[in-house]
Amino acid sequence: MYATTVLTDFVAQHYLTVPDPGPEGVPHSHHFEVELTFRGPELNQYDYLVDIDDAEGALADLADRYRDELLNDLPEFEGRNPSVERFARVVFERVTDAVTDDTVTELAVTVWEDDAAAATYDAPV
Numbered sequence: 001m002y003a004t005t006v007l008t009d010f011v012a013q014h015y016l017t018v019p020d021p022g023p024e025g026v027p028h029s030h031h032f033e034v035e036l037t038f039r040g041p042e043l044n045q046y047d048y049l050v051d052i053d054d055a056e057g058a059l060a061d062l063a064d065r066y067r068d069e070l071l072n073d074l075p076e077f078e079g080r081n082p083s084v085e086r087f088a089r090v091v092f093e094r095v096t097d098a099v100t101d102d103t104v105t106e107l108a109v110t111v112w113e114d115d116a117a118a119a120t121y122d123a124p125v
Contacts, residue, residue, distance in 0.1 A: 001039055001040070002039065004049045006055045006059055008033070009033040011029050011032070012066045012068065012071055013027050013028060013070045014082040016082070032112065034091055035111075036109055037108040038050040041105065054099050065094075083119070089121045105124060107122070107123065108120055108121070109121050
């Protein structure tokens with residue numbers, strides 16, 4: 001199985017909407033790092049698993065979409081708690097729509113909200 005990983009980072013804000021969120025219930029910033037790991041058993045005709053330019057383009061679009069935004073205000077989080085877990089799923093859905101190489105069979109999205117905490121959403125594409 002081949003794997004190719006790309007990453008980006010940006011600052012965005014959110015607040016949690018769960019009962020008794022404590023200090024996390026107040027808008028606050030995170031320096032998010034988003035890591036995409038594409039996996040598949042075969043390479044394409046150019047010996048790539050995924051075109052790095054396409055993957056980096058998807059990351060640039062993600063950074064542009066979320067940089068300096070309050071996640072709670074965005075439609076993809078409407079009615080949802082904007083947890084780091086939910087954020088990983090949202091990113092997964094956006095990336096699978098943008099990067100569609102036939103050789104990619106799985107994608108893992110890890111979103112780090114700080115140096116010690118991250119969540120991953122991993123599924124077939």
